[in-house]
Amino acid sequence: MIVVIGSGVAGLSAALSLARARYDVKVITKSVTGGSTPIAKGGIAVPVGRDDSPEIHAHDTLKAGAGLCDEGAVRYFTHQAVKVYYQLQEMGFKFDPELWLEGGHSRRRIAHRTDETGAQLHRFLYHRAVEMDVKIVEAQLISLKASNGRVKGVITDKGEMEAEKVVLATGGYNSTFKFATSKGNLGEGIASAFLAGAAVADMEFVQFHPTVTEDGFLMTETLRGEGAKLINDKGERFAFAYDQRGELAPRDVLARAVYTEYLKGNEVFLDLSDVRELDKRFPVVSDYLRKRGLGSRVKIVTAAHFTIGGVLTNVKGQTTLENLFAIGEAADTGLHGANRLASNSLLEGLVMGLNISDFIEDDWTGPKLNGNDLIELEVRQAEGLDLDSVKEGNWRHLGVIREGKSLEEWLNVLKDRHGNAWSLVSYLATYSALMRRESRGSHYRSDYPQQDDSFRKRFVLVRKGSV
Ligand SMILES: Cc1cc2nc3c(=O)[nH]c(=O)nc-3n(C[C@H](O)[C@H](O)[C@H](O)COP(=O)(O)OP(=O)(O)OC[C@H]3O[C@@H](n4cnc5c(N)ncnc54)[C@H](O)[C@@H]3O)c2cc1C
Known part of the structure; x- marks a missing residue:
């Protein structure tokens, strides 16, 4: 079986x-x-x-x-x-x-x-x-x-x-x-x-989506490919200030742009007025807008999307x-x-x-480490944190913009609390994010804002005693 x-x-x-x-x-x-x-x-x-x-x-x-x-x-x-x-x-x-x-x-x-x-x-x-x-x-x-x-x-x-x-x-x-x-x-x-x-x-690599409504509805990426624009509450089309590709820049760039606009005190909207045949080509989005009585400008935030x-x-x-x-x-x-x-x-x-x-019947060769770092970690299955505390802590410390001291603080909270899945995976993610003292792809550290080629390797984690 x-x-x-x-x-x-x-x-x-x-x-x-x-x-x-x-x-x-x-x-x-x-x-x-x-x-x-x-x-x-x-x-x-x-x-x-x-x-x-x-x-x-x-x-x-x-x-x-x-x-x-x-x-x-x-x-x-x-x-x-x-x-x-x-x-x-x-x-x-x-x-x-x-x-x-x-x-x-x-x-x-x-x-x-x-x-x-x-x-x-x-x-x-x-x-x-x-x-x-x-x-x-x-x-x-x-x-x-x-x-x-x-x-x-x-x-x-x-x-x-x-x-x-x-x-x-x-x-x-x-x-x-x-x-x-x-x-x-x-x-x-x-x-x-x-x-x-x-x-x-x-x-450590968690992808944040730049355009999600406050109630968690995802305004799909393709809307921007088809002409939707990011506008702040001052009416500025701000994406170009962060990247020359504007709304077609990769997600991590736009997620940080949207997040930074909020840190500056600005609200952010997705303007759909230039999307051709929205009703016909994006029926799910249109239905969402209709049901909530929203027009072509929708307030959006950023959210954890893909791990x-x-x-x-x-x-x-x-x-x-x-x-x-x-x-x-x-x-x-x-x-x-x-x-x-x-x-x-x-x-x-x-x-x-x-x-x-x-x-399914192949010889078991398994994945190769290819020169990446293998790190053994001790696991303590003492009681995990409750889910709401983990969600709050991950958003605050392991979110769109990360920083060493804050990651360390969160790691100390999670360190001996591996008794449930969400606490354990958060520990593994926080541990890796703290070790990666650079910014690369979806991982952004305000204390190490540049990519650093000495970190051009993947962190592979394994439970202590299992290798
Ligand atoms: C809103 C949204 C939009 C997206 N849009 C796109 C897109 O357009 N294109 C794209 O490529 N990707 C998109 N993604 C990402 C993509 O959907 C996912 O990466 C992909 O669907 C993952 O598929 P999966 O089968 O691996 O896992 P999932 O689809 O997440 O399924 C996981 C399954 O595991 C089960 N499960 C979980 N835990 C347990 C457990 N303990 N015991 C038993 N069962 C368990 C769940 O019930 C579920 O059936 C989107 C993601 C989201 C959230």
Whole structure:
């Protein structure tokens, strides 16, 4: 039996891939409609435009990743993107004909289905999985059963289960921040893997989205690609003061710009008046505006959106623990480096999920450290902090703009309180953010505002005693 934990894009596509290859597969998920996938908006990056290629897509991905991408992984995913784009259509999924443009992409390459691509894709994969008789059970992963560097099963709130292989597809940990674009992503899979002895990496890299409404609705990136403008309450189109690309600058730049405007005492709005056919092309956004009686100017803030760090894997999803795969946002393949290029994450989940049956029996080579720093950390499973305190602390100390003393203060609070997933992943992220005494990609330190090439390496963390 292969147990897949999670029912987002990664978990469902893995379950489908394994069921099609006639493996006995069971999906366990906290909530069938939970996670980020059902609320993902913009789309999937695929280099299928006439002026595009996997190499150009790889170039844009590497540029966004600020020197920390695994180049082999980047080339793998941008080449596989073309394959899964056609594969999904062969399976019956329908994309809209035009490709959208998003910040950081030098070509139009966002394949989408209206402005609710995630919901449409999730529904599609779920129905295909049900048609294939995949068993999907709602239960919560508590821990992994492992011994001698090998995973043997799972413990959930509904009981224990033996498994030949476990595929973790539990998503990231952005919901451990006070302002976040999704709910319920608490890093439970990543924490379980770390506790069982798997290496995790890049935990300091958290991507903040620049345009989220105060009630947590994401004003998708593509709106800016299609003409939406950032305006402050003085009427200034301020994005160009921070970056010459204006509204098409990468997310980290714009998130800091929006955050800084607030620090200056200015409120920030997204002006949609130049977006062509908003009603027709962005029905979900239009519906949101209509229901709240909002016009074409919407007040926005910045929020934690995507967590780059996760369980260290190779592109097959193999972790450092035998028989444990991690895929999607729970995994860290090195595709995103220090900053994710928009719309590369649904892609990563799809590719890893749909390809998994090709690799499930492979020899266990696991991910390579490639000269990155391996750090052993002591774990103390004393009572964790409550979720609200972690959210508040992460926003304050581990947020858009970080600083050494503040990180140290927060690390001391979290140090001996690893008894729940959200406290443990926050500890690992804070530890890594404190060690990274530079600014790179999505990680910005006001006390070290420059990129420093002596830090051109990834921090890989492992539980003390497990190597
Ligand atoms: C609002 C929003 C918009 C986005 N838009 C885009 C976009 O346009 N393009 C793009 O590429 N990316 C986008 N992203 C990011 C993208 O949606 C995610 O990276 C991707 O969906 C992650 O997929 P996943 O399958 O790895 O995890 P998720 O979709 O987050 O699924 C995780 C699954 O794990 C389950 N789970 C969690 N913990 C447990 C546990 N302890 N036990 C059992 N099950 C558990 C959850 O119930 C869920 O089913 C967006 C994210 C958000 C929040």
